[in-house]
Amino acid sequence: MTTEESPAAEDIIICRDVHKWFGSFHALRGITTSVSAGEVVVVIGPSGSGKSTFIRTINRLEHHQRGQIIVDGFEMTDDVRNIDAIRREVGMVFQSFNLFPHLTVMRNITLAPTKVRHTPMADAEDAAMELLERVGIPEQADKYPGELSGGQQQRVAIARALAMQPKIMLFDEPTSALDPEMIKEVLEVMQELAASQMTIVAVTHELGFAREVSDRIVMFDEGQIVEDLPPDDFFNNPRHERVRHFLSQIL
Amino acid sequence: MASASQVAEPVLPPRSEVGVAGWARENLFGSWYSGILTVVSAAAVVLAIWFGLRWTLMSANWDVVGIIGGRFIIGGYNTDQACPGNDCFWRPQAALLMVTALLGMLWVVAAGGVVKRVAIAAAAAAALSAFLPYSMERMGLDVRLLLLANVPALAIGWALARYTPLGTGRWVAVYGVVVFLLTIILLRGSSDISFAAGPLRLHIPMPDLLRPVPTLYWGGLTLNLLLAVAGIAMSLPLGIALALGRRSHLPVVKILCVIFIEVFRGVPLITILFMSQHLVPLAFPENFPRNSLFSAGVMITLFSSAYMAENIRGGLQSLHPGQAEAARALGLAGWQTTLFISLPQAVRNVIPTIVGQFISLFKDTSLVYIIGMVDIVEIGRTFILGNPEYRVSTKEVFIFISIVFWAFTYGMSYVSRQLERTLGVGER
Incomplete structure (x- = not known):
């Protein structure tokens, strides 16, 4: 961060009364929350509670039908320029990695910088190599995604998102598709990222990660936010019975 | 290392499972009906080769192929009517x-x-x-x-x-x-x-x-190849455009593409070729010279591109929606996502069907005989008709033509197999 002011002073994501319907199903029912720059927010909740839908509205992979979402000063509307501007600033990591199987690891990472930001290829490749070192797999640069393990693929996906130098990183259940021994290597990368003052919104069931790394834990249930507390309070004295119930089920 | 946790050394499989004997046991004589099938098929193959070779080498009279000769390749191109002086x-x-x-x-x-x-x-x-x-x-x-x-x-x-x-x-x-x-x-x-x-x-x-030399006299294999090359080169991009159009969110584009595809897929190629001489000129100014070769080429291309569009669309539908989502989330524009992410994967997924379509287009080019063009098949047919003394050699003529077609189509599928192998690097 180059600014002198404290990161918490500035809300980089603002949601006001966000509603979303899939057909007649009311998936998000009036979400109001904000995330300040540099904050790490973990979103948890039972499946079908709208948590994935919520973070997908932040870069408009889903569009909301009512309310307001302002990301980095741009309001999310149907204006394509705003959406494209936001998507350049917001990186996303998916549960199923979604690497491009027909491109090498290196090309997966350099594609967006060269095509969207028009970075010269040589510079993009240097940056990609640095990112691969950061996520711990520089030796895999010339392989294809299909030749990597799940944990390695997810780390490439993180490097690919970081290559656009985003201000915000969204994680949509990044470890749910991984074997236990691979979860750790991905969480370590996320932990390092959180320590670097990146703004992070992560949907995850990894409560250990939530407890150690996050600034806030937000719990969704039936399309609403039912709890929004710092991790200590969330685990030790939640205000809602539903949180206790949820924790008792997954702990 | 403790003796309790001793790891078993890997050993080779039993001898009867490997080598020629193991393979034959496994695949040819695995059970009594498999054994019978093996024996019967082997007998059929031997008989076919025996009689086939005997006919090919002893009974068949291949002179006729030599007599037609270069006309198989260029048809009537260098004849007196087409090229007075025979120096073309x-x-x-x-x-x-x-x-x-x-x-x-x-x-x-x-x-x-x-x-x-x-x-x-x-x-x-x-x-x-x-x-x-x-x-x-x-x-x-x-x-x-x-x-x-x-x-x-x-x-x-x-x-x-x-x-x-x-x-x-x-x-x-x-x-x-x-x-x-x-x-x-x-x-x-x-x-x-x-x-x-x-x-x-x-x-x-x-x-x-x-x-x-009027296109009327263009013929033989040259004609088949010209039509096939033009059709293949044009129907792939056209098919891609139609497939994308059919998936477009713009209703007018979508409906036009659907209508085009369904019309051209719903009518036999022969009918389309018959109509070509009357329909294609309508699309051009009145003083534009009429040319049945050009009309046929246009129609074969359009016909093939309708099928191609559906092949490509199948490829596009086989992609995981997460691919396009990931590309959009990275800030790639819609057209960039299509060009760099969706299309390359879609086309590669359907290479066998695309090549199948190319092969079928190549073979279909011989249908232009229906509008009076003399392709390699028609050369053979008209020669037999015009020279009754060679009627006994009809088999030889058409077997030769079949071999020519086979050589080209086999080349195409060979290239396609190698292409799949090259492009499949690292994909599991």
């Missing part, structure tokens, strides 16, 4: 030389040894046919030398791509289009060009060697 044979041969040079360039540009093998096979086949046992009267020295020139042409193309800046995919593609257009111009020939616009008067006399 060099034009298709020059076109072949350009194609061979193109193959030489592709050899350098394309990765993998496929193109190399195809290029060498094509040049060798052309050069070897210079030594066909015809008399010098039927096959002159000039014809033979031009055929032999395919070997240096291949070398020149190879050297051009290897040692000059022309050796990039982009330049070879440009040269490919130039070769196609030059081939058409060369085969078509031209009368003197007169041009008058105000004070500017231009008269370019054409040498007698380039006297026009």
Whole structure:
């Protein structure tokens, strides 16, 4: 961060009364929350509670039908320029990695910088190599995604998102598709990222990660936010019975 | 290491499971009905080869193939009606030389040894046919030398791509289009060009060697190949455009593409070819010269692109939606997502169907006989009809034609298999 002011002073994501319907199903029912720059927010909740839908509205992979979402000063509307501007600033990591199987690891990472930001290829490749070192797999640069393990693929996906130098990183259940021994290597990368003052919104069931790394834990249930507390309070004295119930089920 | 946790050493499988004996036991005589099937099929194959070879080598009279000879290749192109003086044979041969040079360039540009093998096979086949046992009267020295020139042409193309800046995919593609257009111009020939616009008067006399040959006389394998190459080159991009259009969110574009695809898929190609002579001219100004070869080419292309569109659409639908989402989340625009992410994967997923469509297009080109064009099949058929003394050789004629078609289509599927292998690197 180059600014002198404290990161918490500035809300980089603002949601006001966000509603979303899939057909007649009311998936998000009036979400109001904000995330300040540099904050790490973990979103948890039972499946079908709208948590994935919520973070997908932040870069408009889903569009909301009512309310307001302002990301980095741009309001999310149907204006394509705003959406494209936001998507350049917001990186996303998916549960199923979604690497491009027909491109090498290196090309997966350099594609967006060269095509969207028009970075010269040589510079993009240097940056990609640095990112691969950061996520711990520089030796895999010339392989294809299909030749990597799940944990390695997810780390490439993180490097690919970081290559656009985003201000915000969204994680949509990044470890749910991984074997236990691979979860750790991905969480370590996320932990390092959180320590670097990146703004992070992560949907995850990894409560250990939530407890150690996050600034806030937000719990969704039936399309609403039912709890929004710092991790200590969330685990030790939640205000809602539903949180206790949820924790008792997954702990 | 503790003896309790001793790890079993890997050992080889039992002998009866490996080697020729193991394979035969496993696959040919795995059970009693499998054994019977093996014996019966083996007997059938042996009988077929025995009688097939006996007929081919002893009963069959292949003279007729030699008598039709070069007409299989260029049809009536060099006959008295088409080319008074019979000195037009060099034009298709020059076109072949350009194609061979193109193959030489592709050899350098394309990765993998496929193109190399195809290029060498094509040049060798052309050069070897210079030594066909015809008399010098039927096959002159000039014809033979031009055929032999395919070997240096291949070398020149190879050297051009290897040692000059022309050796990039982009330049070879440009040269490919130039070769196609030059081939058409060369085969078509031209009368003197007169041009008058105000004070500017231009008269370019054409040498007698380039006297026009109406497309009516274009024929033989050359005709099949011309139609197939044009159809293949145009129907792939057209098919992609139609497939994307059919998936478009714009209702007008979508409906137009659906109508186009369903109309062209719903009508037999023969019907479309019959109509081509009347429908295609409607799309052009009235003074545009009517040309049934051109009309047929357009219709074959449109017909094939309707099928191609559905193949490509199948490929697009096989992609995980997460692919496009990931691309959009990275900030790629919609067209970039389509161009760099969706299409390459979609096309690669359906290479076998696309090549199948190309093969079927190539074979369908012989249907142009229906509008009076004389392709390689029609050459054979009309020869038999016109020369009743050769009616006994009908089998030989059509078997020869079948072998020619098979050689080309097998080449296509061979290239496609190698292409799949090359592109499949790292995909599991």
